[in-house]
Amino acid sequence: MDVPVWQRLYEEINDPDFALICVAEDTGGEAVAGPIFDAANPTYVQVIDTDHIISSAFNFVNVPSAAWIDEDGRIVRIDEGTYSKLHEFGEGDEAISFGTDVYSPAVKDWVAKGADSEHVKTASDVTADIRQHTADQQKADAAFRLGNFFRAHGKSDEAERYWQLAQQLNPDSVNFIRQNLTLSEEGSAGETFRTMMAKYVSEGRDYYRPLDID
Numbered sequence: 001m002d003v004p005v006w007q008r009l010y011e012e013i014n015d016p017d018f019a020l021i022c023v024a025e026d027t028g029g030e031a032v033a034g035p036i037f038d039a040a041n042p043t044y045v046q047v048i049d050t051d052h053i054i055s056s057a058f059n060f061v062n063v064p065s066a067a068w069i070d071e072d073g074r075i076v077r078i079d080e081g082t083y084s085k086l087h088e089f090g091e092g093d094e095a096i097s098f099g100t101d102v103y104s105p106a107v108k109d110w111v112a113k114g115a116d117s118e119h120v121k122t123a124s125d126v127t128a129d130i131r132q133h134t135a136d137q138q139k140a141d142a143a144f145r146l147g148n149f150f151r152a153h154g155k156s157d158e159a160e161r162y163w164q165l166a167q168q169l170n171p172d173s174v175n176f177i178r179q180n181l182t183l184s185e186e187g188s189a190g191e192t193f194r195t196m197m198a199k200y201v202s203e204g205r206d207y208y209r210p211l212d213i214d
Contacts, residue, residue: 024048
């Protein structure tokens with residue numbers, strides 16, 4: 001999570017009418033996500049979503065993703081791959097870069113100009129930007145939550161069964177895959193995840209829906 005960088009952006013905006021809500025999606029709950037928030041000491045709202053309900057509601061396939069909601073409660077923009085800045089690490093063949101430097105300025109523009117911001121979208125455009133749920137994806141969400149329920153009650157075999165079913169029903173959900181990886185030794189950003197990213201690139205598939213911000 002870009003918690004420290006979003007904290008800096010929140011402080012730079014410094015507008016009492018702007019609320020930033022950061023949602024950590026992790027079945028580990030407070031024990032896992034809490035220390036990350038505590039280390040950054042953010043002053044904006046933090047929420048821990050153990051059942052990935054936010055991703056289910058907006059059909060986000062991976063984090064970070066974001067929705068802009070105006071003062072009337074209307075979603076005026078929804079995006080995927082909403083990193084607060086460009087990230088680069090590693091060298092040579094091991095170098096990896098992700099994110100973009102255009103999203104934070106767009107957020108600032110919206111806060112300053114409101115409905116007059118060039119980044120605000122119409123209701124029909126926002127609707128088009130939300131991935132439509134299939135019947136299998138809805139079943140996958142239910143299976144994922146069942147897996148979480150069984151895991152919370154020490155039923156590891158049942159939990160694994162439903163987590164695997166969720167991935168089979170919705171194989172495009174990187175959220176499901178990465179959540180499983182958090183329980184492995186390599187973690188959610190290890191070799192398995194990097195191999196998956198490379199496969200997306202080699203097949204010409206978008207890991208995130210491209211941002212339409214210049």
